[in-house]
Amino acid sequence: MALKEGNQKEKTLRCQLDTGATCNVMSVSDFKRIGRLIKPSRARLKLYDGTTLKPIGQAKLRAEYRELELELEFQIVEGQQMPLLSADTCTRLKLITLNTVNQMQVKGLTTEQIVEQYSDVFEGLGCLAGEYHIEIDESVKPVQHLPRRVPVPLKAELKEKIEELEKKKVIARVTKPTDWISSMVVVKKATKMRIKDFP
Structure with missing residues (x-):
């Protein structure tokens, strides 16, 4: 520009x-x-x-x-x-476009009708096409965190969640040492489990 x-x-x-x-x-x-x-x-x-x-x-x-x-x-x-x-x-500058749903279009519709009418919004993982290049600052010293303890009652469910994410290619299995190791934090909310990266 x-x-x-x-x-x-x-x-x-x-x-x-x-x-x-x-x-x-x-x-x-x-x-x-x-x-x-x-x-x-x-x-x-x-x-x-x-x-x-x-x-x-x-x-x-x-x-x-x-x-x-x-x-x-x-x-x-x-x-x-x-x-x-x-x-x-x-x-x-028209570098991005903002798409919104007209409230008049969804007025009076049930949740099921909205999900069906705009199904493309509620499907997939939100991945964008193509590849993204990440700039890395080589002067920053890598951090290697020790593993955090996972409560015993959550271990089986956590294993299933990790395997699910691996199958969906959200994460990839690592079998050799890496320079960067971040802590994993498991958060259980109602019926959902979330895995967070702790910096």
């Missing part, structure tokens, strides 16, 4: 789409390649892990993507973070 400040020469930056974000975010090092004018910001950014981050300021940049041109506000932060585009920006 091409970005510029005022009459400055535009720069092309690769951005990450974050449909969970409510604002656009850019590192100060990336911003310095594009503009100079940073205004004070009163925002507090809440990160995925629950912590908060205070931006060093905010800036307005002109963004061009294909035939679209928008003025976007970015929160400027310390660090080496790839620029993030919020859900609203992604929608306005």
Whole structure:
């Protein structure tokens, strides 16, 4: 995406789409390649892990993507973070589409009728087509957690759950040592069992 400040020469930056974000975010090092004018910001950014981050300021940049041109506000932060585009920006730039069910269409329908009419929404594991590339920070030291104890009454059900996930190819069996080992936490709710990865 091409970005510029005022009459400055535009720069092309690769951005990450974050449909969970409510604002656009850019590192100060990336911003310095594009503009100079940073205004004070009163925002507090809440990160995925629950912590908060205070931006060093905010800036307005002109963004061009294909035939679209928008003025976007970015929160400027310390660090080496790839620029993030919020859900609203992604929608306005037509990078994503938001599909909703019209409430008038489902008014008066039973749960069974809704599930039958929109069966494609309730089937499968929510997998996306294609492959996803994950960038790994090689400077981060691998963590190897010790196994957590599983209550004896849950062991048989846990084994069945793991075998089910393996058959569905959600997880894969590992038979040799790995650099990273995360703790597994078993949560039993009513008739369902959930397996969580504990960082």
